[in-house]
Amino acid sequence: MTDPLDHWARPAGSAVLLDGFHALKHALRFGAEVPVAVTTDRTATLALAAELAPDVREALAALLTEVASQTYASLVPRPHPTGVAALAVRPSREANLRELARVPRTAPVVVLDEPRNLGNAGAVIRLAAGFGATGVITTGTLDPWHPTVVRGGAGLHFATAVERLTVPELPEGPLYALDPEGEDIRGAKLPDDAILAFGSERMGLSAELRARADNLLRLPMHPQVSSYNLATSVAMTLFHWSAP
Numbered sequence: 180m181t182d183p184l185d186h187w188a189r190p191a192g193s194a195v196l197l198d199g200f201h202a203l204k205h206a207l208r209f210g211a212e213v214p215v216a217v218t219t220d221r222t223a224t225l226a227l228a229a230e231l232a233p234d235v236r237e238a239l240a241a242l243l244t245e246v247a248s249q250t251y252a253s254l255v256p257r258p259h260p261t262g263v264a265a266l267a268v269r270p271s272r273e274a275n276l277r278e279l280a281r282v283p284r285t286a287p288v289v290v291l292d293e294p295r296n297l298g299n300a301g302a303v304i305r306l307a308a309g310f311g312a313t314g315v316i317t318t319g320t321l322d323p324w325h326p327t328v329v330r331g332g333a334g335l336h337f338a339t340a341v342e343r344l345t346v347p348e349l350p351e352g353p354l355y356a357l358d359p360e361g362e363d364i365r366g367a368k369l370p371d372d373a374i375l376a377f378g379s380e381r382m383g384l385s386a387e388l389r390a391r392a393d394n395l396l397r398l399p400m401h402p403q404v405s406s407y408n409l410a411t412s413v414a415m416t417l418f419h420w421s422a423p
């Protein structure tokens with residue numbers, strides 16, 4: 180029989196670390212392929228599943244291998260309080276690109292234009308999953324599948340299409356770029372096929388993204404406040420899209 184830990188010894192290039200119970204729960208729920216999962220306490224993890232996620236308890240029971248605490252600590256960069264970790268197969272880029280390009284679209288695509296903060300990117304992916312957005316695209320150098328982004332996304336990379344593209348490669352559709360100098364968003368109805376673009380934490384929107392934008396929209400803000408946090412801006416905009 181193959182030792183489950185062999186997967187960690189020879190991880191596939193596409194392996195994604197799922198850090199903690201909740202990331203594993205979400206990944207399983209949204210159909211991720213998970214070849215290996217470990218826990219430091221199988222009984223406690225299955226009890227947690229019965230309490231918080233009965234829909235994936237059976238899948239977890241079939242998957243989880245109990246390992247010693249030291250073994251677990253050697254597999255992860257930073258031990259998680261739940262003592263759970265797993266490896267998932269990253270979805271194919273081709274499939275994600277097909278999903279992002281599919282028209283007609285029933286929910287917006289979120290674009291983060293040259294984001295810098297890995298935690299912000301993870302929080303945005305979690306928001307996109309929560310609102311049922313079609314996907315999240317990053318431009319620039321940040322890898323949206325970086326382990327810290329995956330940790331921030333709580334396993335929800337598998338619930339929406341997450342890829343990195345250049346501005347000319349963005350999917351078609353009306354592009355609404357969020358900027359404090361734009362028109363008040365409260366007067367705009369965001370269509371389901373909108374591309375919603377947000378600038379970087381320090382520099383705002385790039386010139387290239389601005390040139391591609393069909394509309395610039397601002398979120399209401401007191402005059403003496405310069406800007407909102409990036410993920411907070413995405414939350415308000417997706418909420419505005421979802422409002423009847």
Ligand SMILES: C[S@@+](CC[C@H](N)C(=O)[O-])C[C@H]1O[C@@H](n2cnc3c(N)ncnc32)[C@H](O)[C@@H]1O
Pocket residue numbers: 356357358359360376377378379380381382383384396397398399400405406407408409412
């Ligand atoms: C932290 S802000 C960027 C601040 C940057 N110093 C600037 O000059 O724009 C990150 C992104 O959040 C969005 N954002 C923040 N506050 C906003 C507001 N009041 N209206 C519209 N978008 C906003 C924009 O997309 C912005 O590029």
